[in-house]
Amino acid sequence: MTTRSTINTNHYIGRFAPSPTGELHMGSLVAAVGSYLRAKNHQGQWLVRMEDLDPLREVKGAADSILRTLEAHGLHWDGEVVYQSQRESLYTHALQQLKNAGQVYVCTCTRKALMRSAKRGHYGIIYPATCRKAQHSFELPKAIRVRTDIHNETICFHDAYKGKQCQNLEKELGDFIIKRSDGYFAYQLAVVVDDEDQGITEVVRGEDLLDNTARQIYLQKLLGFKQPDYCHLPMVNNEQGQKLSKQTHAPALSNSQASANIIQALRFLGVYNQPIEEVAVENEAPEKILQWAVENNRL
Ligand code: GLU
Ligand code: ZN
DSSP: OOOOSOSOTTSOEEEEOOOSSSOOOHHHHHHHHHHHHHHHHTTOEEEEEEOOOOTTTOOTTHHHHHHHHHHHTTOOOSSOOEEGGGOHHHHHHHHHHHHHTTOEEEEOOOHHHHHHHSOEETTEEOOOOTTTTTOOOTTSSOEEEEOSSTTOSOEEEEETTTEEEEEOHHHHTOSEEEEOTTSOBOHHHHHHHHHHHTTOSEEEEEGGGGGGHHHHHHHHHHHTOOOOEEEEEOOOBOTTSOBOSTTTTOOOOOGGGHHHHHHHHHHHTTOOOSOHHHHOOTTSOHHHHHHHHHHHOOO
């Protein structure tokens, strides 16, 4: 479990980290292609990690179907696919480290109570640190929050696409959940542990996750992890201007249209900007189109 999927840690290592909550759609394909191109532009590795931490949101068969869709689209990953559901011991270890340092605590507040009383900020409610000093027992089946007053400074980072980003967690979000009351580890903790364990040097993903990044950098600091670079790609919208997602019923990609889908994703990323006639690759296998994109463009 602790074996790293990496050989040379100075090397670029990127990843695509889908959640198996449904089939891949054009929005997720853009993230996959974007992260793939960045990795290949840097002669790096491109890993796939299945973020199947939450069985309640998982759709049966989706993980396999996502992998088949990636393959059909010429997106072949390096190494073995990592499944978050098999990595609980790593997350438990990180949580223990934070516990030992007194940086986390149990929160017994209900969502309802918080909705009623807590102030609202730009990112939803700002947790008012109600339970920070309460010393509730870790035996309770309750959420665990990390204190945001340990490094109480504004976190800034440079995003390759979005430029300089800053967030003050203590003021704008408050102590945030790293283990949920239903016993599952929260995305924020798992992603940070996995990116470190897999030696990820740059995180390329959709812009919808941009405002999660400061929380992740914060956890990296507390855990003494390396901070990867970040690149948040623009979101694909449907005709109604809504972001493509399962919630907005984005259609699943058809594997028989793989080359056309790849071209569409490349166009969206601004990579495929020459007229099709000139490049004449639309009838090629998706692998060929991707190779053309890697050789002729930098994302
Ligand atoms: N699993 C997350 C998602 O599908 C992506 C996580 C990440 O790239 O950090 O939205
Ligand atoms: Zn609380």
